Amino acid sequence: MVSQGKQVWSEDPDKLDPKSPIIKRHKILCTLPWRGFLVPSPGASLGNRSVVQNVSSILVFTLSGLDGTVENKYVLFSLTALCYNFVLLCNITVIFSITSDKCLHEPMYIFLCNLCINALYGTAGFYPKFMYDLLSQLHVISYAGCLIQIFVIYSSALCDFSTLTVMAYDRYAAICRPLEYHSEMTNHKIVKFIIFSWFAPLFCIAVLVLLTSRLALCGSNIEKIYCENWAVVKLACSSTTVNNVIGYIVLVVYFGHAVLIVGSYIQLIETCRKSKESRYKFMQTCTPHILTLLNVAISLMFDVLYSRYGSNSFPRGLRIFLALDFLLMPPILNPLIYGLTLTKIRKQMLQECKVQDYKTDEQFLSTGHQTCEHLTHYLFPPPTLNWYDKISKFFAVLH
Incomplete structure (x- = not known):
C-alpha cells in the first residue's frame, strides 16, 4: 500500500x-x-x-483480519449487532438498577457501576467500526482513527483491571476489618478510587500512543480486525526500544495490581476460615468478583500472547476469536455474573420489571375499561323518552 x-x-x-x-x-x-x-x-x-x-x-491502515469473510458478512453483522445490543442492555440495566435504588449506593455497587460504564466506553470504540467494516468492501481505518481506537480499547481494558483491584481492596476491608469499614470507605475515598481506576489507565495508554505516533512506518497492513498498538509498532522503520521499555513498565505496573489482588484474597481466605458468617459473606460477594477477575485476566492474556507470539498459521476462526475475546466476553459476562449472584441487584432488577409490568397492565385495563364503556354505549344506547311519555309527564307536573 x-x-x-x-x-x-x-x-x-x-x-x-x-x-x-x-x-x-x-x-x-x-x-x-x-x-x-x-x-x-x-x-x-x-x-x-x-x-x-x-x-x-501513512494516512490509512488496512485491516486484513476480515479478509475472506465476504460470504458470511451478513450473518456476522447480524450476530455482532445482536451481541452489541445485548451488551448495551445488560450494562445499562445494571447501571440503572444501582443508580435508582439508594440502598445500592454502597462502595461495592458503585465500583460495579463504574465497571459497567467502562464496558460501554470500551465497546463503543470497537463495535460500531467493526460492524461498518463487515458491510464495507474496503477494511481501512485512518491513521488518527487507528490511534484513537487503540487508546479507547486498551484504556478500557486496563480500567477493568484497575477497577477490579479497587473492588478486591473493598472486599478485604469489608470482611477482614468490618468494624472499621464504614469509617475507612468514605465517600471521599470512593471518589479517589474511581479517579485512580480511570486516570492510571488513561495516562499509561496515552503515553504508549504518543510514543507510537512518533514512529516512522514502513507499512500499512494490520493483520487484525481492529487497531492494536503492537501491530502498529511492528510496522516501524526506526528503533522501537523506547516503546518496548515503556510497554514492559506498564505490564509490570499492572502485574503489581495482580499481586495486590492475590494478596487481598489470601487475607480474605484466612479470615473466612475462622467464621461461618465471613464464609457466607465471602461466597456471596467475592465469588462474582473472582469470576469477573478470571474473565478479564484470561481475555487480556490471550490478547497479549496472540499479539506478541501469534502466528498466521492459526486457523482464521481461532485468530478472530482470540482477537475478539477480551472485547466480547467481559462486557457480557460481568453484568450477568453480578446481576445473577448479588441478591440486592437481582431483587432490584426484578422489582423494576414488576413495576413496569404493573404500569403496563394498569394502563391496559384502564384503556380496556374505557373501550368497553364506549362499545356498550354504542351497542346498547340508554333509553330515551318518546313524545307520549313527555306529554304524560308534563300533565302530571301540572296536576
Whole structure:
C-alpha cells in the first residue's frame, strides 16, 4: 500500500514535462488518500542527478483480519449487532438498577457501576467500526482513527483491571476489618478510587500512543480486525526500544495490581476460615468478583500472547476469536455474573420489571375499561323518552 525505498531522479524539477510518467504517477498517488507519497526533504539538492529523499507517510491502515469473510458478512453483522445490543442492555440495566435504588449506593455497587460504564466506553470504540467494516468492501481505518481506537480499547481494558483491584481492596476491608469499614470507605475515598481506576489507565495508554505516533512506518497492513498498538509498532522503520521499555513498565505496573489482588484474597481466605458468617459473606460477594477477575485476566492474556507470539498459521476462526475475546466476553459476562449472584441487584432488577409490568397492565385495563364503556354505549344506547311519555309527564307536573 505504501511506496517504500523508491527514488525519483530528475534534473531541474521546474523543467519536468507535466505529461511525464513521473508527474502522472505523483498525481495518482496524491489522489489516493491511503497511498504513500514522495516528499523532497528541505535540505535536498535538486541539481544534476540529485536524489529527492523518499519519506513514507501513512494516512490509512488496512485491516486484513476480515479478509475472506465476504460470504458470511451478513450473518456476522447480524450476530455482532445482536451481541452489541445485548451488551448495551445488560450494562445499562445494571447501571440503572444501582443508580435508582439508594440502598445500592454502597462502595461495592458503585465500583460495579463504574465497571459497567467502562464496558460501554470500551465497546463503543470497537463495535460500531467493526460492524461498518463487515458491510464495507474496503477494511481501512485512518491513521488518527487507528490511534484513537487503540487508546479507547486498551484504556478500557486496563480500567477493568484497575477497577477490579479497587473492588478486591473493598472486599478485604469489608470482611477482614468490618468494624472499621464504614469509617475507612468514605465517600471521599470512593471518589479517589474511581479517579485512580480511570486516570492510571488513561495516562499509561496515552503515553504508549504518543510514543507510537512518533514512529516512522514502513507499512500499512494490520493483520487484525481492529487497531492494536503492537501491530502498529511492528510496522516501524526506526528503533522501537523506547516503546518496548515503556510497554514492559506498564505490564509490570499492572502485574503489581495482580499481586495486590492475590494478596487481598489470601487475607480474605484466612479470615473466612475462622467464621461461618465471613464464609457466607465471602461466597456471596467475592465469588462474582473472582469470576469477573478470571474473565478479564484470561481475555487480556490471550490478547497479549496472540499479539506478541501469534502466528498466521492459526486457523482464521481461532485468530478472530482470540482477537475478539477480551472485547466480547467481559462486557457480557460481568453484568450477568453480578446481576445473577448479588441478591440486592437481582431483587432490584426484578422489582423494576414488576413495576413496569404493573404500569403496563394498569394502563391496559384502564384503556380496556374505557373501550368497553364506549362499545356498550354504542351497542346498547340508554333509553330515551318518546313524545307520549313527555306529554304524560308534563300533565302530571301540572296536576
